[in-house]
Amino acid sequence: xxxxxxxxxxxxxxxxxxxxxxxxxxxxxxxxxxxxxxxxxxxxxxxxxxxxxxxxxxxxxxxxxxxxxxxxxxxxxxxxxxxxxxxxxxxxxxxxxxxxxxxxxxxxxxxxxxxxxxxxxxxxxxxxxxxxxxxxxxxxxxxxxxxxxxxxxxxxxxxxxxxxxxxxxxxxxxxxxxxxxxxxxxxxxxxxxxxxxxxxxxxxxxxxxxxxxxxxxxxxxxxxxxxxxxxxxxxxxxxxxxxxxxxxxxxxxxxxxxxxxxxxxxxxxxxxxxxxxxxxxxxxxxxxxxxxxxxxxxxxxxxxxxxxxxxxxxxxxxxxxxxxxxxxxxxxxxxxxxxxxxxxxxxxxxxxxxxxxxxxxxxxxxxxxxxxxx
Numbered sequence: 001x002x003x004x005x006x007x008x009x010x011x012x013x014x015x016x017x018x019x020x021x022x023x024x025x026x027x028x029x030x031x032x033x034x035x036x037x038x039x040x041x042x043x044x045x046x047x048x049x050x051x052x053x054x055x056x057x058x059x060x061x062x063x064x065x066x067x068x069x070x071x072x073x074x075x076x077x078x079x080x081x082x083x084x085x086x087x088x089x090x091x092x093x094x095x096x097x098x099x100x101x102x103x104x105x106x107x108x109x110x111x112x113x114x115x116x117x118x119x120x121x122x123x124x125x126x127x128x129x130x131x132x133x134x135x136x137x138x139x140x141x142x143x144x145x146x147x148x149x150x151x152x153x154x155x156x157x158x159x160x161x162x163x164x165x166x167x168x169x170x171x172x173x174x175x176x177x178x179x180x181x182x183x184x185x186x187x188x189x190x191x192x193x194x195x196x197x198x199x200x201x202x203x204x205x206x207x208x209x210x211x212x213x214x215x216x217x218x219x220x221x222x223x224x225x226x227x228x229x230x231x232x233x234x235x236x237x238x239x240x241x242x243x244x245x246x247x248x249x250x251x252x253x254x255x256x257x258x259x260x261x262x263x264x265x266x267x268x269x270x271x272x273x274x275x276x277x278x279x280x281x282x283x284x285x286x287x288x289x290x291x292x293x294x295x296x297x298x299x300x301x302x303x304x305x306x307x308x309x310x311x312x313x314x315x316x317x318x319x320x321x322x323x324x325x326x327x328x329x330x331x332x333x334x335x336x337x338x339x340x341x342x343x344x345x346x347x348x349x350x351x352x353x354x355x356x357x358x359x360x361x362x363x364x365x366x367x368x369x370x371x372x373x374x
Contacts, residue, residue, distance in 0.1 A: 050313040050322065057309075057325040061109070064332045068105050069097060071340065103235040104227050108335045108349070109328040110238040111227075111291040112301055116309070116327020117249050117320050118287040119302030121280050124256050124318045128190045129364060132303040133288035136193025139299075140200035141171025142292035143223060147204055150219045151211035160222070161237065161293035168289030171196060172281065225298035225350025227335050234294045241290035246324065249283050253320045256280060260318070298350045300357020301327050307364075 069081045083089035084097035119132040133139045145167020149155040255276045258266040263273050305327035338347040
């Protein structure tokens, strides 16, 4: 196998901002190493920086997992954790690892990855830094569905999760109908989504005021977004969703990169733009809805993780794999921070991500405002 280095010229672009079709889409010089199997074999471009950053995030995620599983009220060694995972540990270690810590950790990883990929897809489709399910309103739609089950139907946890899924998809359908004939792209989708999100927040407040005291407390606790008391039923549900939806997103990532180049270019390359946008939007909504159904609304992971991953890797494309790792790392790390720093108080992870994400949003708006004036 031979390796040849190539560098292409940077594409012309408008300055990145919070609005416009090409906003928030830095297109650096496309460089890397091309690996070719023989003289006529297929070639694959490998970007050294992206590979290094992705590997570093994977190592950091493994470190967070080990710290999460070994520390807490009952300290365990790495060996004890490994024995418990393989079924050879003591009864106490087995309960701590496999019943208390592992399902919560896996839920955090899968939810973080799902939200990050959902946000990466929406930001790429809209060409806007604010394109994420919590800003556009898909997350609030899932919350409305869950609150209807809690306050009106008095349903179980499984029914609450199902209500969140229905709410997320109905919100996406409403946004789609409002944009019917005008295209699922650009600044228009973000503006319409923000308007729908504001309406849904009002609906949430109304549902809580009409609930009983106990139901209102339950609804408010769910709306904060938490990993507390999450067991294997939650981990299995989000794990199955991620196992099905993430490969589909990765499979369409190449078409997503072509769509970023513009409709004319994408169609010239043989991409059905409208069908690709619709399929990716469905995947994005499904990922956000399943994540919200399991943990409640967890803010700003979908907004910040894709942008952080893209800035670190300096990738010219959506970089869904690095976004998924960044989302998993951010949520698992935030939950670890909330557990260890505020122990013995069970602080919901949504509080931590909301605080960090709010600061990130302020920084993002200020940065993009300065770029627009330049």
